[in-house]
Amino acid sequence: MPIKSYLAHPHKDKKDELFKALSSIEQCEVIPAENKDLLILITDTQNNFEEDTLKEKLETITSLKLLAMVSGFNTPKNT
Amino acid sequence: MYTSVLTDRRSFIKRMALLSAMTAAATMFPGILFAEEQERGLPKNGNLDWKKAPCRFCGVGCGVLVGIENGKAVAVKGDPKSEVNKGLCCVKGYHSVIAMYGKDRLTKPLIKKNGKYVETSMKEALDLIASKMKETIKDYGKDAVSIYGSGQWTIPDGYVASKLFKGCIGTNNVEANARLCMASAVTGFMTSFGMDEPMGCYEDIDYADVFVLWGNNMAEMHPVLFSRMLDQRSKRNIKIIDLATRTTRTSKASDRSIIFEPQTDLAIANAICYEIIKNGWVNKSFVEKHCNFSKGLTNIGYGLEDKFKFKDKPEKITFEEYKKFLEDYTPEKVSKLSGVSVRDIKYMASYYGDPNKKVMSLWCMGVNQHTRGTWMNNLVYNIHLLTGKISEPGNSPFSLTGQPSACGTVREVGTLTHKLPKGVVMNKKHREIAAKIWDVPVENISPKPTYHTVEMFRALDRGDIKFMWIQVTNPMVTMPKLKRYRDAAKKEGRFIVVSDIYPTPTTDIADVILPSAMWIEREGMYGNSERRTQYFEQMVEPPGESMSDTWQLIEVAKRMGYEKQFYYKEETHIEEIYNEYIQFHKGKKHGMAPLEVLKEESGAIWPYVDGKSTQWRFNSKYDPATTKEGFDFYGKPDGRAVIWQRPYEPAAEVPDSDYPYWLNTGRVIEHWHTGSMTRRIPVLHKAMPYAYVELNPEDAKRMRIKTGDKVKLTTRRGEIIMPASVNERGIPAPMQVFVPFFDENMLINDITLDSFCPISKEPDYKKCAVKVEKV
Ligand code: SF4
Numbered sequence: 052m053p054i055k056s057y058l059a060h061p062h063k064d065k066k067d068e069l070f071k072a073l074s075s076i077e078q079c080e081v082i083p084a085e086n087k088d089l090l091i092l093i094t095d096t097q098n099n100f101e102e103d104t105l106k107e108k109l110e111t112i113t114s115l116k117l118l119a120m121v122s123g124f125n126t127p128k129n130t
Numbered sequence: 131m132y133t134s135v136l137t138d139r140r141s142f143i144k145r146m147a148l149l150s151a152m153t154a155a156a157t158m159f160p161g162i163l164f165a166e167e168q169e170r171g172l173p174k175n176g177n178l179d180w181k182k183a184p185c186r187f188c189g190v191g192c193g194v195l196v197g198i199e200n201g202k203a204v205a206v207k208g209d210p211k212s213e214v215n216k217g218l219c220c221v222k223g224y225h226s227v228i229a230m231y232g233k234d235r236l237t238k239p240l241i242k243k244n245g246k247y248v249e250t251s252m253k254e255a256l257d258l259i260a261s262k263m264k265e266t267i268k269d270y271g272k273d274a275v276s277i278y279g280s281g282q283w284t285i286p287d288g289y290v291a292s293k294l295f296k297g298c299i300g301t302n303n304v305e306a307n308a309r310l311c312m313a314s315a316v317t318g319f320m321t322s323f324g325m326d327e328p329m330g331c332y333e334d335i336d337y338a339d340v341f342v343l344w345g346n347n348m349a350e351m352h353p354v355l356f357s358r359m360l361d362q363r364s365k366r367n368i369k370i371i372d373l374a375t376r377t378t379r380t381s382k383a384s385d386r387s388i389i390f391e392p393q394t395d396l397a398i399a400n401a402i403c404y405e406i407i408k409n410g411w412v413n414k415s416f417v418e419k420h421c422n423f424s425k426g427l428t429n430i431g432y433g434l435e436d437k438f439k440f441k442d443k444p445e446k447i448t449f450e451e452y453k454k455f456l457e458d459y460t461p462e463k464v465s466k467l468s469g470v471s472v473r474d475i476k477y478m479a480s481y482y483g484d485p486n487k488k489v490m491s492l493w494c495m496g497v498n499q500h501t502r503g504t505w506m507n508n509l510v511y512n513i514h515l516l517t518g519k520i521s522e523p524g525n526s527p528f529s530l531t532g533q534p535s536a537c538g539t540v541r542e543v544g545t546l547t548h549k550l551p552k553g554v555v556m557n558k559k560h561r562e563i564a565a566k567i568w569d570v571p572v573e574n575i576s577p578k579p580t581y582h583t584v585e586m587f588r589a590l591d592r593g594d595i596k597f598m599w600i601q602v603t604n605p606m607v608t609m610p611k612l613k614r615y616r617d618a619a620k621k622e623g624r625f626i627v628v629s630d631i632y633p634t635p636t637t638d639i640a641d642v643i644l645p646s647a648m649w650i651e652r653e654g655m656y657g658n659s660e661r662r663t664q665y666f667e668q669m670v671e672p673p674g675e676s677m678s679d680t681w682q683l684i685e686v687a688k689r690m691g692y693e694k695q696f697y698y699k700e701e702t703h704i705e706e707i708y709n710e711y712i713q714f715h716k717g718k719k720h721g722m723a724p725l726e727v728l729k730e731e732s733g734a735i736w737p738y739v740d741g742k743s744t745q746w747r748f749n750s751k752y753d754p755a756t757t758k759e760g761f762d763f764y765g766k767p768d769g770r771a772v773i774w775q776r777p778y779e780p781a782a783e784v785p786d787s788d789y790p791y792w793l794n795t796g797r798v799i800e801h802w803h804t805g806s807m808t809r810r811i812p813v814l815h816k817a818m819p820y821a822y823v824e825l826n827p828e829d830a831k832r833m834r835i836k837t838g839d840k841v842k843l844t845t846r847r848g849e850i851i852m853p854a855s856v857n858e859r860g861i862p863a864p865m866q867v868f869v870p871f872f873d874e875n876m877l878i879n880d881i882t883l884d885s886f887c888p889i890s891k892e893p894d895y896k897k898c899a900v901k902v903e904k905v
Contacts, residue, residue, distance in 0.1 A: 054140065055224070056147035056207075058155055060364055082148065084155065085163040088364070091151040093144055099816050116364070119218050119357045121151045121208050 058119045059090040065114035066090070072112045078105050092118070143205075146178070150207040154217025182209055182732060183666035184656045185223040186649040187802045189281075189531030190214065190352050191658025192223055193732040196650060198669050203227035203650060208354075212732040214332060214662065220353040222802055225811045229648070230670075232810030236631055236645035237674025247643065252675045255642055256682070259599070260689035262625050266597040267299065273580055276303035276595050280602035281312065281533030281540050284654030285663070286707040287601065287679040288539035290696070292551065294683055297568035298692045302547045302555055302580045303595065307603040308533060308540035309583040313890035314498040315529040316541055318507020321444075321889075322515075322772050324765025325719070326541050329747040330490075330526035331660040331735060335359055337524025338490035340481045341370045344510060345395060345496020345896075347860075349379040350799035352494070352530055356380065371478060373398070374496065375794060375896075376824075376868055377861040386477070389863050392792050392897045394468035396502055397778040399509035400459035402479045406516050407453055411483030416518030420761045422768070423447045425455075425775035432501050432782035432885040436588050440888035447775060455775050467778070469863075482513050488524030489514075494532060495796065499896050504889035505776035512773045520771075521749040521761060531659040532803075538657015542720075542736075543711065547586075548579035551714035555579060567713050569695055582891035584610070584884050591618030599627040601679045602646070606635035607804040607874050610893045611847055611884040629679050634806045635874050646679050647672035653704040654680070655728065661735045662743075665728035680707070718755035719764065781897040782885035785865065789845060789899035791829075792866040795878050796895070798859070805872035821873035822855040825902070826864045830856040833904050840905040843867065845881040845898055851905055852876050867902055871895075 059081075061069040066088050073081040073092055078101065080093040096102040109115065155162050178197035185192040193212025197205030206224045210217035239255035240247040266274050277291050283306065295304045319326045335341075335358050348356040360383065362368050372384035373395070381387035390398060406412060426442040433440075461475040481487050491514065497506040510527050511520075519525035531537050544551050551567075553560030556577055565572035581589050587609060589595040598619075609615045619626055619639040628640035631648045651672035657663045672678075677685075684703065687696040698706045705725055712722040715736070723734035723743070735743035739754045746752040748763050756762035763771040785791055800818040801808040808814045823841050825833075835841060841854045852869065862868045869878040883898040 054143050054147050056151040058151060058218075060361070080144065080148075082152075082164055084159070085165060087155075087159045087162045089155060089159060089162065091148060091155065091164070093147050093151070095140065095144060099813065102813065103816075117357065117360050119361070120220060120224060121147075121154045121217055 055094045056121045057092040057094070058121060059092045059115060060117040060119070061088055061090065061114050062116045069112065069114040072114060076105065076108055150217070153210040154208055156210070178205060181667065181669050183650055183669070184534060184658065184664035184733065185219075186226045186229070187222045187534060188352065189533050189536055189659045190354050191534060191656060191660075191662060191664060191733070192219060192354050193664065194219060194223055194226070196227060196669060201670055203230060203670055209732055214658065214660070214732070215354045216358075218354050218357055221799060221814065222808060225814055228811045229807035230651065232632060234632060235673055236633065236637075236643065237676060238645060239675060240643040242641045252677060255644060256685045256689060259627050259642055260686045263597055263686070264690060266625065270596055272299050272301040273303060274595055275299065275301060275597040276305070276581075276586055277599045277601070278583070278586065278603065278605065279304070279306040279540075279545055281306060281308035281531070281536030282602045283535060283539045283545070283679065284656060285535065285538050285543055285711065286654055286704050287683070288543040288545040289551065289707055289711045290680055290683045290687070291601070292543060292545050293568050293695065294687045294692065296550065296555070296575055297564060297570045298574065298687065298690070298695055300574045300576055302576050302578065303586065304545050305547055305581065305583045305586050306540045306545045307583070307605065307608065308536040309546060309891060310608060310893060311495060311498060311532045312536045312541065313546070313892035314500060314503025314507055314887050315531070317504040317887075317890040318511065318529070321504060321774065322508050322511040323748075323763050327537055327661050328526070328528050328659065329521045330528055331745045332358070333745060334490050334524055334526040334528065335362060337488055338526065339368055339487045339524070340489045341368065342478060342481070342489065342491045343370070343372050343374070343380060343384070344491060344493040345374050346492055346494045346530065347374070347378040347380045347796070348492065349383055351532070351797060353799060355530075356383070369481070371481075373478070375863060375866065379859065386474075388470055388474045388478070390468045390470050392794070392866070393500075393781040394464070394778065395497070395506060396509060396776065397459055397464045397467050398470060398475060399506070399513060400456055400778065401461050401464035401475050402482060402513050403509075403516055404456040404459045405461060405476060405479035406483050406513065407456065409479075409483055412516050413485075413518030416761070417449070417516060417773075420763060420770055421515050421773050422770045423449055423452045423773050423775065428777055429779065430888045433584070433888055433891065434782065434885055436592070437585070438888070442889060452773065452775050455777075458777075482517055482519070489519050490524065490526045490528055492528045492530055494530040496896060498892055499894050501782050501885050501887055501894045501897075502776070502779060503887040503892050503894070505774070508774035508776050511771070515771055515773050521746050522751075523746065529659075534658065535656035537659060537661065538655065538663055542657055542715070547582055550575070551711060563714065567710060584886055584891065584893060587615040587618060590624060591615065591621070593621070593623065596623060597625045599629070600636055601629040604630075604634045604636045604804040604806055606639055607871065607877060608879060609884075610879055610882040610895060612877055612879040612882070613848060629682055630806070631676070632806050632810065634804065635877070644682055645674060645676040646682070647676045651676065652678035652680070654678070655708065658733075662733040663722060663728060663736065664733035665725065667729075680704070782894065783846075783883055783898045785899045789901045790865065791900045791902050793843065793845065793882070793898050793900035794862065794866060794868045794896050795871050795882060796868065798870045798872060801870070801872035803872065804874065806874075809872070818872075820853070821870050821876040821878065822853050824855045824858070824860050824862050824868040826862050826866065827857050828864055829902070830854065833902070835904050842903045842905050843869070843881060844901040844903070845883070847881045847883065850876060850878060850881055867900065
């Protein structure tokens with residue numbers, strides 16, 4: 052599956068909460084900005100099923116306001 | 131061993147993904163910092179060669195960087211240098227390269243022999259096409275051959291098509307699928323301003339305080355622009371109002387969702403104008419200096435009959451007459467018709483009327499695919515003209531396009547029956563300019579438009595057209611009242627050529643199928659919604675014998691004896707064509723950027739004057755083509771824009787006791803139009819595998835229909851059975867259903883109606899009457 056990167060925007064004052072929520076998901080790598088309300092999210096899944104489950108999980112995070120995609124990489128498994 | 135390579139590669143790619151995100155973040159939030167250890171050891175570029183291109187898919191026209199490795203496109207990221215998307219990318223964009231590598235990619239020309247497709251050489255296929263065209267012209271005249279292209283044509287594709295058919299052969303049988311999505315926007319611009327395409331640009335998003343979306347599901351159809359709006363909302367106090375007939379992802383993300391009864395947007399726009407005048411919010415000096423008032427014919431019909439003709443008769447009126455006309459559109463009266471509360475009508479009017487609020491109106495298919503599409507475009511402009519909120523940063527009526535080059539190719543090159551690259555065929559001067567640049571006798575160019583798209587397929591049915599060449603589009607999924615036109619194409623004595631990259635229901639009707647080179651497998655340019663022209667180089671080799679649509683046309687033109695006009699060399703033809711084309715647009719009103727600039731930068735916005743893009747037209751602060759201080763709507767001879775008196779008129783077919791529901795059709799974020807490319811991208815196909823019919827939960831409950839149940843939809847054109855969707859992605863208003871059209875296995879257009887706007891000739895895919903039953 053492609054590895055994807057996103058800009059994750061938290062709801063007001065929810066940056067830490069969002070960081071915790073995302074970090075607790077196995078397929079997510081999260082890098083918070085030091086000085087802005089923004090986190091970078093990198094997701095890495097092995098198959099379609101895992102990808103769908105992850106999507107569902109992300110949708111339930113209440114501190115997440117918006118996910119904006121940045122890039123997708125077509126890994127060897129998918130080519 | 132393999133695992134370790136893979137692990138290394140995956141971690142390398144992850145670092146690259148991080149780098150892209152950091153770069154995008156830096157563009158959107160100048161000064162943003164990440165912990166130092168995160169930035170350490172980020173890969174530079176590895177083996178990937180990153181090249182810039184406009185995205186293949188929608189009219190937003192995001193700049194993307196495509197990663198090439200060993201001759202194959204393997205990655206996409208948003209280009210942080212692009213002013214369009216500032217590094218962002220949507221789900222379609224970043225999977226776009228996978229669409230090039232589907233298993234059933236067409237790689238060889240196919241000719242139908244005794245009912246079977248047989249592989250052949252490109253030479254033989256092109257020879258056959260040229261000889262068929264010549265034979266058809268000899269036997270039935272030049273108006274028996276036609277070409278049907280696309281808003282996904284590159285600029286050179288459309289240009290050579292127009293030159294061959296209009297200039298050399300001498301027929302105006304040139305149309306493109308943008309007739310089905312953008313024609314009302316064009317006639318709206320022409321009637322209100324005398325010049326096509328938006329006056330503003332995407333940067334308006336950074337300045338506007340209020341966004342009114344007129345029947346436009348931007349969260350799914352223009353996702354990157356919608357992200358930009360949401361991003362503004364996180365920084366400033368802005369309002370997003372979604373005015374629509376269906377609750378969508380856009381409605382859910384907006385500050386206010388207002389649902390109206392189909393077709394009554396005409397009345398709502400007039401009610402907003404009524405309120406603006408009544409409350410003294412008219413910008414009097416702007417209107418006095420820069421506007422005229424006009425009315426046109428009413429009860430103008432719906433184009434349902436063959437050879438339907440309509441010509442408007444504009445007549446000047448006074449402000450007082452216009453004001454009197456609006457008395458029929460008080461919020462109270464319109465509320466009854468539209469189902470929108472008086473409070474909501476006044477709420478919208480108050481934002482448009484507030485001199486301290488900058489307002490951007492955005493629209494796309496809801497307004498354009500409308501039997502009064504031209505009127506609807508006029509009416510939104512009326513609101514902005516009455517308040518003087520136009521042609522300056524943040525005050526912007528903005529008509530969005532669907533396809534990557536509906537503007538660049540169809541509207542600017544002019545691949546519609548009445549158009550030329552500059553002007554229209556009816557105008558002698560415009561024909562002379564074209565004849566000179568094309569190096570053809572001026573008599574070659576016919577002064578009479580022939581068929582708009584729906585009528586072109588009707589002519590194929592009647593037998594007036596015998597030969598049709600279809601490129602980069604899939605009309606056997608997208609034509610309204612499709613069955614009639616599918617049967618037409620299969621009739622004896624018709625010869626159909628289809629150029630495409632995959633088999634589709636349209637290649638099924640072809641006599642010859644040509645494999646095309648896709649996007650970055652060739653060189654080209656697109657023009658997006660904000661007048662931005664963007665260039666892309668050839669980055670990878672096309673598979674098998676695939677050939678660009680441009681070169682296919684050139685090869686056929688040469689075979690037909692037009693070597694002189696199609697003098698281009700294979701290595702340099704795109705440059706030669708572009709340089710020839712931009713001669714049409716020389717000058718301050720439409721000058722195009724030189725190719726070197728397009729190669730260097732992430733596009734340029736025309737008019738490109740003295741080395742600079744013009745972001746806001748008609749305003750002397752920004753537009754060097756203006757000839758007076760302040761505003762100059764120079765598309766009109768007197769420099770004044772027109773405020774149009776346009777009434778509410780009902781839809782062509784409205785629900786009744788036999789067909790009690792409204793049927794609305796449209797798109798979903800995962801799929802690009804008819805899905806011929808995106809359904810071959812596994813992750814997108816899986817996310818949205820087949821079409822469905824969305825029902826209102828109350829209607830579904832009454833009929834005991836649950837998600838997944840089979841539902842039969844019947845209109846006067848036929849019936850279709852599909853699974854129900856209740857309370858999922860979109861929620862139609864009561865007594866309405868919605869069906870996406872991307873699924874070639876469930877052709878919803880078999881039952882839609884081919885009514886169209888009599889001025890623009892654009893069909894209304896959003897409204898017809900349907901019966902809904904549980905199977
Ligand atoms: S918004 Fe449109 S142009 Fe931008 S990445 Fe998505 S499909 Fe491509």
